[in-house]
Amino acid sequence: MAGAVGLFISIVLHEITHALIARRYDMPIAGITLFIFGGVAELHKEPTSAKAEFLVAIGGPIASMVLGTVLLVVASVGPDVLSPAAFGVVSYLGDLNWILALFNLVPAFPLDGGRVFRAGLWGWMDDFARATRIAAGAGEFFGIAMILYGILEFVTGNAIAGVWLFFIGFFLHGAAGAARQDLALRRTFAGLPVSVLMQRNPIGVAPDLSIADLIEHYFYRYYFKAFPVLRDHELVGCIMANDVRNLPPGDRTRVRVADVMRPCSPEIVIPPDLEALEALIKMQGGRHSRLLVVEEGRLHGVLALSDMLQYLLLKQELGGNIRDSSLSASKTPGTSTTGAAGAARPYQAAP
Ligand SMILES: [Zn+2]
Known part of the structure; x- marks a missing residue:
């Protein structure tokens, strides 16, 4: 003990x-x-x-x-x-x-030795993103090596050590991959205002809409779990599937949205100039996949997690490859490295 x-x-x-x-x-x-x-x-x-x-x-x-x-x-x-x-x-x-x-x-990111390794690469290459990718690659390599060594130990009779090595390797491999993804998210969404990514004509419902129409023409049409309630573009509340679930079917044509709607939770309301990375952290924290972009009581748009993921995928297809190939192609003496340095800058915290 x-x-x-x-x-x-x-x-x-x-x-x-x-x-x-x-x-x-x-x-x-x-x-x-x-x-x-x-x-x-x-x-x-x-x-x-x-x-x-x-x-x-x-x-x-x-x-x-x-x-x-x-x-x-x-x-x-x-x-x-x-x-x-x-x-x-x-x-x-x-x-x-x-x-x-x-x-x-052990120089396997995100272990301490991997962070020391990344710091060395970062200081040497002056490119935080590249240093992270290389260090995370080393982390994944060591993770796989440990898994294989663990299996070998298990097979040759050292069962307990083998199982431990297997799980530590598995954890290390996953953590290194997560660090790489985290970098991609930061690289894409840091410094980008949500107003760039939001849908500009969000679907809202009128306060005098009946619940029957809300269910038929909104919930079953768009498959969203919640809708903003708008009166002349002004956000007056939110209505969720939860709010109408317990309403008896007989009452659904008589009851209006305004009767059951509630004030929108501050957890799902964000300003248009918020950094997209902050919005993503907010989505993860509250487990919401759609946030309302609101300024001075007016709904400017809706930020959807699915749109952010699409943007990330597109950015990787278009931007990542171009930047990487131009980087390796422009390694002639005298070539300006502003491209690479500029790409690395968003991850460095502002002074
Ligand atoms: Zn430590």
């Missing part, structure tokens, strides 16, 4: 070191998640510079090494001085902190 509690404290100290350094470099930590494979400090913003990323990433493993060394020095006085049980716990935790440090230093 002492060993389990010590392991927990060791991981917390590792993550808190990350968080304290991140805070010093103006990268607020949204939270620290502890789970069976260790801890993850969730960065809310992209790192502000290669140096900051390097220091934040290396801090955790250094904390683990210092703690591991201190514990091993304590253990070195031997079981006779410490008592056998205390000696066992202290030397176990000493070894464990070193394993934690060394495992996290």
Whole structure:
């Protein structure tokens, strides 16, 4: 039990070191998640510079090494001085902190070592997006290698180690892929106002529409779960499938939208100049796939998750390839690199 509690404290100290350094470099930590494979400090913003990323990433493993060394020095006085049980716990935790440090230093993004690797590439190439793609590729490579090694261990009789390696590799591969997707989302939607992506003539319903007509001509026609209620383009409320579900069929021709509608939840209302990335985070947080773009009480449009995903796919088909091929083609001396630098800039936080 002492060993389990010590392991927990060791991981917390590792993550808190990350968080304290991140805070010093103006990268607020949204939270620290502890789970069976260790801890993850969730960065809310992209790192502000290669140096900051390097220091934040290396801090955790250094904390683990210092703690591991201190514990091993304590253990070195031997079981006779410490008592056998205390000696066992202290030397176990000493070894464990070193394993934690060394495992996290594997250059596989998003592990700490992968972040150190990305910071190095970023400083060297001055291209955050490319550095992330390469580091995430290394993360996926190490993930697959661990899965294969885990299977080998399992087959050759070392079942427990094999299963662990398999799951850690699986997790690492998924996390590296997620980091790559996260970059694509940021690259596409950071700095882009929602007014560019929204549908400009959103479908709204009139307050005096009957519920029967609402169901037949709106819910069963457009398959949306909610509609904005408009009076002369002014947003007066929202009506959802939930709101009309319990209404007896006999009442549906008599009751009007205005009788059952409710004020639109602030969770689904956004201003037109909001960054599309922020809107996406809002959709994820509230599990809404459509947001109302409202300014001074008037509905300007509707932002749909499906449109954002279509935009992302198109952007990757059109923009990504062109930019990549022009990058590799323009590697002659004297060629301006403003294209690449300009492409990288949106991910760097504003000064
Ligand atoms: Zn770490």
